[in-house]
Amino acid sequence: MASSSQGISSDTKAQVVQTFEGHPSYSCCKCSAVVALQDELISKSFSGRDGRGFLMQSAVNVKLGRREDRKLLTGVHTVADVFCVGCNDRLGWFYHKAADVSQKYKEGKYLLERERLIKENNWELDEE
Incomplete structure:
Protein backbone atom coordinates (compact mmCIF):
# COMPACT_ATOMS: atom_id res chain seq x y z
CA MET A 1 0.00 0.00 0.00
CA ALA A 2 1.06 3.55 -0.62
CA SER A 3 1.21 6.13 2.14
CA SER A 4 -1.99 7.92 3.08
CA SER A 5 -2.89 11.59 3.30
CA GLN A 6 -5.64 11.73 5.89
CA GLY A 7 -7.62 14.90 6.33
CA ILE A 8 -4.90 17.52 6.04
CA SER A 9 -5.84 21.05 5.04
CA SER A 10 -3.76 22.34 2.17
CA ASP A 11 -3.91 25.14 -0.35
CA THR A 12 -1.68 23.25 -2.77
CA LYS A 13 -3.02 20.76 -5.27
CA ALA A 14 -2.94 17.31 -3.72
CA GLN A 15 -2.85 14.00 -5.47
CA VAL A 16 -4.46 10.65 -4.79
CA VAL A 17 -1.93 8.59 -2.87
CA GLN A 18 -3.86 5.78 -1.15
CA THR A 19 -5.36 2.76 -2.88
CA PHE A 20 -6.82 -0.41 -1.41
CA GLU A 21 -6.56 -2.92 -4.22
CA GLY A 22 -8.63 -6.01 -3.54
CA HIS A 23 -10.43 -4.49 -0.53
CA PRO A 24 -14.08 -3.33 -0.54
CA SER A 25 -14.03 0.46 -0.50
CA TYR A 26 -15.94 3.64 -1.16
CA SER A 27 -14.74 5.92 -3.94
CA CYS A 28 -15.55 9.45 -5.11
CA CYS A 29 -18.44 9.28 -7.61
CA LYS A 30 -16.88 12.04 -9.70
CA CYS A 31 -13.26 10.85 -10.17
CA SER A 32 -13.22 7.33 -8.62
CA ALA A 33 -10.49 8.15 -6.08
CA VAL A 34 -10.66 5.75 -3.14
CA VAL A 35 -12.02 7.58 -0.09
CA ALA A 36 -12.54 4.89 2.58
CA LEU A 37 -12.49 1.19 3.29
CA GLN A 38 -15.93 -0.34 3.83
CA ASP A 39 -14.54 -1.84 7.06
CA GLU A 40 -14.31 1.72 8.46
CA LEU A 41 -18.10 2.17 8.27
CA ILE A 42 -19.63 2.89 11.69
CA SER A 43 -23.22 3.74 10.73
CA LYS A 44 -25.45 4.29 7.69
CA SER A 45 -28.09 6.09 9.80
CA PHE A 46 -26.84 9.65 9.35
CA SER A 47 -28.06 12.61 7.32
CA GLY A 48 -25.86 14.74 5.10
CA ARG A 49 -26.68 17.96 3.28
CA ASP A 50 -28.16 16.16 0.29
CA GLY A 51 -29.55 12.96 1.80
CA ARG A 52 -28.23 9.95 3.66
CA GLY A 53 -24.72 9.85 5.04
CA PHE A 54 -22.26 7.31 6.38
CA LEU A 55 -20.34 7.85 9.61
CA MET A 56 -16.81 6.60 8.94
CA GLN A 57 -13.90 5.94 11.30
CA SER A 58 -11.39 7.29 8.79
CA ALA A 59 -10.99 8.56 5.24
CA VAL A 60 -8.08 8.85 2.79
CA ASN A 61 -7.35 10.96 -0.26
CA VAL A 62 -9.30 13.84 1.26
CA LYS A 63 -8.52 17.34 2.44
CA LEU A 64 -10.36 19.46 4.97
CA GLY A 65 -11.86 22.87 4.51
CA ARG A 66 -12.08 25.58 7.15
CA ARG A 67 -13.38 24.72 10.63
CA GLU A 68 -16.75 26.20 11.49
CA ASP A 69 -19.51 25.79 14.03
CA ARG A 70 -22.53 24.33 12.27
CA LYS A 71 -26.06 23.66 13.52
CA LEU A 72 -26.83 20.06 12.56
CA LEU A 73 -29.82 17.83 13.37
CA THR A 74 -28.15 16.69 16.61
CA GLY A 75 -26.98 20.12 17.78
CA VAL A 76 -24.02 22.41 17.22
CA HIS A 77 -20.80 20.77 16.05
CA THR A 78 -17.42 22.16 15.01
CA VAL A 79 -16.90 20.64 11.58
CA ALA A 80 -14.86 21.09 8.41
CA ASP A 81 -16.07 20.15 4.95
CA VAL A 82 -14.24 17.19 3.38
CA PHE A 83 -13.07 17.41 -0.23
CA CYS A 84 -11.73 14.75 -2.60
CA VAL A 85 -8.07 15.37 -3.45
CA GLY A 86 -8.62 13.96 -6.95
CA CYS A 87 -11.34 16.35 -8.14
CA ASN A 88 -11.97 18.73 -5.21
CA ASP A 89 -15.63 17.63 -4.97
CA ARG A 90 -17.22 18.08 -1.53
CA LEU A 91 -17.89 14.64 -0.01
CA GLY A 92 -19.21 15.50 3.45
CA TRP A 93 -17.62 16.80 6.65
CA PHE A 94 -15.24 15.95 9.48
CA TYR A 95 -16.38 16.26 13.10
CA HIS A 96 -13.80 18.20 15.12
CA LYS A 97 -15.89 18.82 18.22
CA ALA A 98 -19.41 18.23 19.53
CA ALA A 99 -20.99 20.64 22.01
CA ASP A 100 -23.33 18.02 23.51
CA VAL A 101 -21.76 15.27 25.63
CA SER A 102 -24.02 12.64 24.02
CA GLN A 103 -22.51 13.48 20.60
CA LYS A 104 -18.80 13.26 21.56
CA TYR A 105 -18.52 9.83 19.88
CA LYS A 106 -18.56 11.64 16.51
CA GLU A 107 -15.39 13.63 17.21
CA GLY A 108 -12.54 12.68 14.90
CA LYS A 109 -14.86 10.89 12.48
CA ARG A 116 -21.22 11.29 -3.53
CA LEU A 117 -19.75 7.80 -3.20
CA ILE A 118 -19.40 4.66 -5.30
CA LYS A 119 -19.35 1.33 -3.47
CA GLU A 120 -16.51 -0.79 -4.84
CA ASN A 121 -16.93 -4.44 -3.80
CA ASN A 122 -14.03 -5.89 -5.81
CA TRP A 123 -15.86 -9.15 -6.31
CA GLU A 124 -14.20 -11.78 -8.42
CA LEU A 125 -16.39 -14.25 -10.28
CA ASP A 126 -15.19 -17.82 -10.54
CA GLU A 127 -14.94 -18.89 -14.15
CA GLU A 128 -15.74 -22.50 -14.86
Missing part, protein backbone atom coordinates in the same frame (compact mmCIF):
# COMPACT_ATOMS: atom_id res chain seq x y z
CA TYR A 110 -16.12 11.59 8.96
CA LEU A 111 -19.64 11.98 7.61
CA LEU A 112 -19.52 11.00 3.93
CA GLU A 113 -22.62 11.57 1.83
CA ARG A 114 -23.92 8.40 0.17
CA GLU A 115 -24.84 10.18 -3.09
Whole structure:
Protein backbone atom coordinates (compact mmCIF):
# COMPACT_ATOMS: atom_id res chain seq x y z
CA MET A 1 0.00 0.00 0.00
CA ALA A 2 1.06 3.55 -0.62
CA SER A 3 1.21 6.13 2.14
CA SER A 4 -1.99 7.92 3.08
CA SER A 5 -2.89 11.59 3.30
CA GLN A 6 -5.64 11.73 5.89
CA GLY A 7 -7.62 14.90 6.33
CA ILE A 8 -4.90 17.52 6.04
CA SER A 9 -5.84 21.05 5.04
CA SER A 10 -3.76 22.34 2.17
CA ASP A 11 -3.91 25.14 -0.35
CA THR A 12 -1.68 23.25 -2.77
CA LYS A 13 -3.02 20.76 -5.27
CA ALA A 14 -2.94 17.31 -3.72
CA GLN A 15 -2.85 14.00 -5.47
CA VAL A 16 -4.46 10.65 -4.79
CA VAL A 17 -1.93 8.59 -2.87
CA GLN A 18 -3.86 5.78 -1.15
CA THR A 19 -5.36 2.76 -2.88
CA PHE A 20 -6.82 -0.41 -1.41
CA GLU A 21 -6.56 -2.92 -4.22
CA GLY A 22 -8.63 -6.01 -3.54
CA HIS A 23 -10.43 -4.49 -0.53
CA PRO A 24 -14.08 -3.33 -0.54
CA SER A 25 -14.03 0.46 -0.50
CA TYR A 26 -15.94 3.64 -1.16
CA SER A 27 -14.74 5.92 -3.94
CA CYS A 28 -15.55 9.45 -5.11
CA CYS A 29 -18.44 9.28 -7.61
CA LYS A 30 -16.88 12.04 -9.70
CA CYS A 31 -13.26 10.85 -10.17
CA SER A 32 -13.22 7.33 -8.62
CA ALA A 33 -10.49 8.15 -6.08
CA VAL A 34 -10.66 5.75 -3.14
CA VAL A 35 -12.02 7.58 -0.09
CA ALA A 36 -12.54 4.89 2.58
CA LEU A 37 -12.49 1.19 3.29
CA GLN A 38 -15.93 -0.34 3.83
CA ASP A 39 -14.54 -1.84 7.06
CA GLU A 40 -14.31 1.72 8.46
CA LEU A 41 -18.10 2.17 8.27
CA ILE A 42 -19.63 2.89 11.69
CA SER A 43 -23.22 3.74 10.73
CA LYS A 44 -25.45 4.29 7.69
CA SER A 45 -28.09 6.09 9.80
CA PHE A 46 -26.84 9.65 9.35
CA SER A 47 -28.06 12.61 7.32
CA GLY A 48 -25.86 14.74 5.10
CA ARG A 49 -26.68 17.96 3.28
CA ASP A 50 -28.16 16.16 0.29
CA GLY A 51 -29.55 12.96 1.80
CA ARG A 52 -28.23 9.95 3.66
CA GLY A 53 -24.72 9.85 5.04
CA PHE A 54 -22.26 7.31 6.38
CA LEU A 55 -20.34 7.85 9.61
CA MET A 56 -16.81 6.60 8.94
CA GLN A 57 -13.90 5.94 11.30
CA SER A 58 -11.39 7.29 8.79
CA ALA A 59 -10.99 8.56 5.24
CA VAL A 60 -8.08 8.85 2.79
CA ASN A 61 -7.35 10.96 -0.26
CA VAL A 62 -9.30 13.84 1.26
CA LYS A 63 -8.52 17.34 2.44
CA LEU A 64 -10.36 19.46 4.97
CA GLY A 65 -11.86 22.87 4.51
CA ARG A 66 -12.08 25.58 7.15
CA ARG A 67 -13.38 24.72 10.63
CA GLU A 68 -16.75 26.20 11.49
CA ASP A 69 -19.51 25.79 14.03
CA ARG A 70 -22.53 24.33 12.27
CA LYS A 71 -26.06 23.66 13.52
CA LEU A 72 -26.83 20.06 12.56
CA LEU A 73 -29.82 17.83 13.37
CA THR A 74 -28.15 16.69 16.61
CA GLY A 75 -26.98 20.12 17.78
CA VAL A 76 -24.02 22.41 17.22
CA HIS A 77 -20.80 20.77 16.05
CA THR A 78 -17.42 22.16 15.01
CA VAL A 79 -16.90 20.64 11.58
CA ALA A 80 -14.86 21.09 8.41
CA ASP A 81 -16.07 20.15 4.95
CA VAL A 82 -14.24 17.19 3.38
CA PHE A 83 -13.07 17.41 -0.23
CA CYS A 84 -11.73 14.75 -2.60
CA VAL A 85 -8.07 15.37 -3.45
CA GLY A 86 -8.62 13.96 -6.95
CA CYS A 87 -11.34 16.35 -8.14
CA ASN A 88 -11.97 18.73 -5.21
CA ASP A 89 -15.63 17.63 -4.97
CA ARG A 90 -17.22 18.08 -1.53
CA LEU A 91 -17.89 14.64 -0.01
CA GLY A 92 -19.21 15.50 3.45
CA TRP A 93 -17.62 16.80 6.65
CA PHE A 94 -15.24 15.95 9.48
CA TYR A 95 -16.38 16.26 13.10
CA HIS A 96 -13.80 18.20 15.12
CA LYS A 97 -15.89 18.82 18.22
CA ALA A 98 -19.41 18.23 19.53
CA ALA A 99 -20.99 20.64 22.01
CA ASP A 100 -23.33 18.02 23.51
CA VAL A 101 -21.76 15.27 25.63
CA SER A 102 -24.02 12.64 24.02
CA GLN A 103 -22.51 13.48 20.60
CA LYS A 104 -18.80 13.26 21.56
CA TYR A 105 -18.52 9.83 19.88
CA LYS A 106 -18.56 11.64 16.51
CA GLU A 107 -15.39 13.63 17.21
CA GLY A 108 -12.54 12.68 14.90
CA LYS A 109 -14.86 10.89 12.48
CA TYR A 110 -16.12 11.59 8.96
CA LEU A 111 -19.64 11.98 7.61
CA LEU A 112 -19.52 11.00 3.93
CA GLU A 113 -22.62 11.57 1.83
CA ARG A 114 -23.92 8.40 0.17
CA GLU A 115 -24.84 10.18 -3.09
CA ARG A 116 -21.22 11.29 -3.53
CA LEU A 117 -19.75 7.80 -3.20
CA ILE A 118 -19.40 4.66 -5.30
CA LYS A 119 -19.35 1.33 -3.47
CA GLU A 120 -16.51 -0.79 -4.84
CA ASN A 121 -16.93 -4.44 -3.80
CA ASN A 122 -14.03 -5.89 -5.81
CA TRP A 123 -15.86 -9.15 -6.31
CA GLU A 124 -14.20 -11.78 -8.42
CA LEU A 125 -16.39 -14.25 -10.28
CA ASP A 126 -15.19 -17.82 -10.54
CA GLU A 127 -14.94 -18.89 -14.15
CA GLU A 128 -15.74 -22.50 -14.86
